Amino acid sequence: MAVRMIVRTFSELCITAGALIVLFVAYVMFWTGVQAESATAGQIDTLQQEWVEQPVPDATAAPPPPPKAYTPGRGIAVMYVPRLGGKWEWPVLEGTSPAVLKKGLGHYAATARLGETGNFSVAGHRRTYGDPFKDFPRLRPGDAVVLTDGTTWYTYRITTKPYRTVPTDVGVIDPVPRPLRKNAAGFDRPGRYLTLTTCEPEWGSSHRLIAWGRLDATHPVTQGKPPALAG
Structure with missing residues (x-):
């Protein structure tokens, strides 16, 4: 009798544990994507509304003041x-905290501003949370990465195949990238x-995948979409 009770209790615990595992997997694979879709759409809507409301630059006026610092957690x-x-369309927010990366891509706060000299670095x-960089390994040299801040289109071109490294390889986001594997980035002067950056393997975080690019072109949004998005 006692053995039967133990077996029954153990079986019930296994069933309960299995159900919890299934629910957790469903949450990770499905519900976080639903949350991300809503959050990213909201971030893009907010940015577009801000861009509509911002004043049009006056070409005859004095030089504009330096741009304001990015606000942590806000879309840029x-x-x-x-x-x-x-x-594929994702907002880029300032910062790389877990809370930020639930809403979109994150800009490493210590790196350059969009389009400026230095290294504009982004994590996802x-x-x-929507799997933004699920297909990261498909990136190839020459691929376009296009960003807009509401006034300007910035077209970067990928210069390397994805580079696999460890999380402590922080030199990958230096102003002139200096990864542990010498010359992996291929840059030797300011630009x-x-x-x-994203996690590697696909469902783990023991390593990182990195792709580098160089600014190829800029033009005002008033001229329409850049050639890389024209198709």
Whole structure:
């Protein structure tokens, strides 16, 4: 009798544990994506509304003041990567905290501003919260990464295949990228660079995948979409 009770109790615990595991997997694979879709759409809507309301620069006026510092947690740009899909569109927010990366991509706060000399560096989830960088390994040299801040289009071009490294390889986001593997980035002097980072392997975080790019072109949003997005 006692053995039967133990077996029954153990079986019930296994069933309960299995149900919890299934619910957790469903949450990770499905519900975080639903949350991310709503959050990212909200971030893009907010940015676009701010851009509509911002004053149009007066070409005859005195030089404008230096741009304000990015506000932690706030949207700063929208990114497009045609290689990752025609509908791939993600907001870039300031900071890389877990809370920020639930809403979109995150700009490393210590790195350069968009389009400026230095290294504009961005992190994103490989999986969960919309899987923004799920297809990161598909990136190839020459691929366009296009961003807009509401006034200007910035077209960067990927210069390397994804580079696999460890989380402590922080030199990948230096102003002139200095990864542990010498010359992996291919840059040896100041420039206007882009670094994209995500987790590796696909469902883990023991390593990182890195892709670097260089600013290729800029033009005002009033001239329409850049050639990289024209198709």
